[in-house]
Amino acid sequence: MRPTRTAAALIIGDEILSGKIREANVFELARVLRERGVELARVVVIPDTIPGIVHEVQQLSKAYDHLFTSGGVGPTHDDVTIAAIAEAFNVSVVRDPDLERALRDHYGEDVTENHLLLANVPEGVKKLWSARTPWPLTVLDNVWIMPGIPEVFRMKLEIVREHLEAGAPFVTRSVFTKLDEAALKPFLDETVSQHPKVAIGSYPRWQDPKYETKVTFDGTDRNAVERAFTDFQQKLPDGEPLWTE
Amino acid sequence: MRPTRTAAALIIGDEILSGKIREANVFELARVLRERGVELARVVVIPDTIPGIVHEVQQLSKAYDHLFTSGGVGPTHDDVTIAAIAEAFNVSVVRDPDLERALRDHYGEDVTENHLLLANVPEGVKKLWSARTPWPLTVLDNVWIMPGIPEVFRMKLEIVREHLEAGAPFVTRSVFTKLDEAALKPFLDETVSQHPKVAIGSYPRWQDPKYETKVTFDGTDRNAVERAFTDFQQKLPDGEPLWTE
Numbered sequence: 325m326r327p328t329r330t331a332a333a334l335i336i337g338d339e340i341l342s343g344k345i346r347e348a349n350v351f352e353l354a355r356v357l358r359e360r361g362v363e364l365a366r367v368v369v370i371p372d373t374i375p376g377i378v379h380e381v382q383q384l385s386k387a388y389d390h391l392f393t394s395g396g397v398g399p400t401h402d403d404v405t406i407a408a409i410a411e412a413f414n415v416s417v418v419r420d421p422d423l424e425r426a427l428r429d430h431y432g433e434d435v436t437e438n439h440l441l442l443a444n445v446p447e448g449v450k451k452l453w454s455a456r457t458p459w460p461l462t463v464l465d466n467v468w469i470m471p472g473i474p475e476v477f478r479m480k481l482e483i484v485r486e487h488l489e490a491g492a493p494f495v496t497r498s499v500f501t502k503l504d505e506a507a508l509k510p511f512l513d514e515t516v517s518q519h520p521k522v523a524i525g526s527y528p529r530w531q532d533p534k535y536e537t538k539v540t541f542d543g544t545d546r547n548a549v550e551r552a553f554t555d556f557q558q559k560l561p562d563g564e565p566l567w568t569e
Numbered sequence: 570m571r572p573t574r575t576a577a578a579l580i581i582g583d584e585i586l587s588g589k590i591r592e593a594n595v596f597e598l599a600r601v602l603r604e605r606g607v608e609l610a611r612v613v614v615i616p617d618t619i620p621g622i623v624h625e626v627q628q629l630s631k632a633y634d635h636l637f638t639s640g641g642v643g644p645t646h647d648d649v650t651i652a653a654i655a656e657a658f659n660v661s662v663v664r665d666p667d668l669e670r671a672l673r674d675h676y677g678e679d680v681t682e683n684h685l686l687l688a689n690v691p692e693g694v695k696k697l698w699s700a701r702t703p704w705p706l707t708v709l710d711n712v713w714i715m716p717g718i719p720e721v722f723r724m725k726l727e728i729v730r731e732h733l734e735a736g737a738p739f740v741t742r743s744v745f746t747k748l749d750e751a752a753l754k755p756f757l758d759e760t761v762s763q764h765p766k767v768a769i770g771s772y773p774r775w776q777d778p779k780y781e782t783k784v785t786f787d788g789t790d791r792n793a794v795e796r797a798f799t800d801f802q803q804k805l806p807d808g809e810p811l812w813t814e
Contacts, residue, residue, distance in 0.1 A: 338770055341609045342739075342787065343599030345772075347592070350614070354588030364586045369595070369612035372770075398750050400771040401761045438751035475775035494587075505645050506683035516646045525583055525617075526645040527590075530720035542587065 328544060329362045329491035332384040335369040336377060336395035336405055337472060348474040349394045356481050361491030361544070362390065372396050377408035385412070385467050390488070395472030399441035409464055410446035418447045426459065445469075454483040461487075492544040497553040498569040500535040501560065504528065508537055511559040519552035521545055535566055573789060574607045574736035577629040580614040581622060581640035581650055582717060593719040594639045601726050606736030606789070607635065617641055622653035630657070630712050635733070640717030644686035654709055655691035663692045671704065690714075699728040706732075737789040742798040743814040745780040746805065749773065753782055756804040764797035766790055780811050 333353055340347045350367055357364045365388060370376045377396070385391045396405030410417045423443035431439050449469070451460035461483040462469045470480050501508065505528050516524050523542040529535060541553045557565055578598055585592045595612055602609045610633060615621045622641070630636045641650030655662045668688035676684050694714070696705035706728040707714045715725050746753065750773050761769050768787040774780060786798045802810055 335612075338768065338787075339772060339785075340595070341599060341612070342741075343596060343603045343609070344741075344785065346596040350585070351588060351591040354586060358588045364588070365616065367580075367586070367612075367614035371610065398771070398773060400750050400754055400757050402770050436751055438754045441751070441754075473773060473775050496587075496589075505643050506681055506686070509645055509683045509686075512645050523583065525647050526643070527584060528643060528718060530718050540584075540589065 329389045329489070330365045331357055331362050331390040331392060332366040332368070332388040333364065334377070334380050334384055334391060334393045335367065335472075336372055336393060337369060338371050338402070340369055341371060349470070349472070349477045352474075352478055352481055353392055353394075353470075353484075356485050357488075358494055360485065360488050361493045362488065363491070363494075372402045372404055374404050374408045374411065377405060378412045381409055381412035381467060385465060388466075390466050390468060392468045392470055392484075394470045394477060397442075397469065397471050399438050405469065406444055406446060409467055409469060413446060413448075413464060413467075415447040415464075417444050419443050420445045420449070420451070420462075422451060422460070452483050452487045454486050456482050494542060494544055495546045495549045497541045497549055499539045499541075499553065499557060499565045500537075500567050500569070501539065501565045502536045503560070503564065504536050508539065511556060512539065514559060515552055515556040518555065519548065521548045522552040524552065524556075574634045574734070575610045576602055576607050576635040576637060577611040577613070577633040578609065579622070579625050579629055579636060579638045580612065581617055581638060582614060583616050583647070585614055586616060594715070594717070594722045597719075597723055597726055598637055598639075598715075598729075601730050602733075603739055605730065605733050606738045607733065608736070608739075617647045617649055619649050619653045619656065622650060623657045626654055626657035626712060630710060633711075635711050635713060637713045637715055637729075639715045639722060642687075642714065642716050644683050650714065651689055651691060654712055654714060658691060658693075658709060658712075660692040660709075662689050664688050665690045665694070665696070665707075667696060667705070697728050697732045699731050701727050739787060739789055740791045740794045742786045742794055744784045744786075744798065744802060744805075744810045745782075745812050745814070746784065746810045747781045748805070748809065749781050753784065756801060757784065759804060760797055760801040763800065764793065766793045767797040769797065769801075 339345050354364050396403045420443050428435050445462050446464045449462040449464045453460045457479045461480045470477055525540040527538045541549050543549045584590050599609050641648045665688050673680050690707050691709045694707040694709045698705045702724045706725045770785040772783045786794050788794045
């Protein structure tokens with residue numbers, strides 16, 4: 325069985341912390357990582373400042389197999405992610421000739437030095453390409469440098485999906501019930517103690533007419549997940565569960 | 570002028586990290602904090618495990634004026650936030666008599682010990698009430714213990730809004746333009762260097778027919794913000810900005 329791989333996400337965004345916009349990239353990233361068998365273990369949102377980004381990149385890239393940064397990669401004064409990642413790895417910022425050529429092709433005669441700032445990268449990045457996107461994704465060591473704009477983030481996620489080495493795939497089963505968490509607790513406690521290899525979660529809804537609580541069974545051992553899922557259902561009273569997924 | 574106050578948010582949620590649900594509470598919290606003149610400076614999302622929560626609560630409650638936790642406050646095995654916050658402050662978990670009475674009133678004869686688990690709190694919490702919500706919000710030291718369910722989180726935010734001491738209010742102005750970031754860069758760089766007390770942000774849109782870039786001016790000094798906002802607009806070419814807010 326493949327080992328479990330872990331990831332962290334570092335969201336660089338004054339605009340999220342100040343409540344100007346709703347963060348939109350973590351959910352998309354979490355789903356792709358999950359699909360690839362990589363466990364997203366930590367997300368941190370910080371302002372657009374170099375010392376803060378340097379510190380987090382150093383900590384997170386050491387502690388997890390992969391780090392995904394989002395934001396701060398444009399050409400203006402508040403785009404400091406490239407400089408900070410370079411500093412975190414003690415390398416220079418250099419002009420990448422492939423990216424420069426792509427930018428010159430794109431802007432033609434109107435190209436300016438400010439457009440070409442987008443070709444600046446930390447020295448030593450790998451460039452990952454996909455047939456489905458016009459621009460590459462740059463990766464320094466285990467740091468995947470993603471843009472903040474959600475539409476562009478999603479495009480680059482396609483490159484992540486193609487290139488990220490797969491870990492042990494996750495299996496999830498879900499049970500939907502009209503019982504509340506207090507009523508479910510004895511059945512949950514029994515199941516948890518009998519199935520230590522399975523992560524069991526309980527999620528109440530707020531005034532949802534369809535169901536009261538969703539119980540999830542997660543793990544990388546398909547048989548163990550299925551046994552916990554089945555065992556839990558057999559403990560429930562008549563008429564339960566409402567349905568399973 | 571009132572001093573700037575800072576806050577951090579700790580989101581406790583396996584279901585967010587595994588991509589099962591989209592995080593929904595940070596945006597709501599960020600807006601209320603902003604409105605109250607409190608700067609949200611860091612958000613961390615971690616799994617539902619006691620050691621991880623204890624560590625983060627200790628770090629974040631020391632480093633910021635306020636810490637808001639979200640999630641893990643139900644009665645089941647995966648609800649470990651109360652125990653973890655108690656451990657972080659080296660206090661016991663105790664049954665709160667006011668909360669117990671409220672739960673007994675709510676459930677009547679059907680009340681069980683599992684319902685009453687919701688009355689367990691770290692010893693020494695303050696309870697904050699609002700006329701607009703049936704349940705209090707519990708706060709230990711500077712840690713505001715919020716629920717994870719978005720509907721209930723929003724109800725308790727009303728209590729935060731009523732009780733959180735106000736800091737220096739933030740002022741924000743915005744300029745919308747059809748120029749791209751590369752074209753705006755010289756005007757931005759000049760404005761940034763001339764107005765060091767104002768936080769200036771530049772946010773490009775992706776294929777939005779209405780505008781290309783939004784530039785924001787933020788600070789607690791209203792006059793400084795207005796001067797930077799006006800000064801920047803005067804640098805722009807004819808026909809710009811498209812509009813301001």
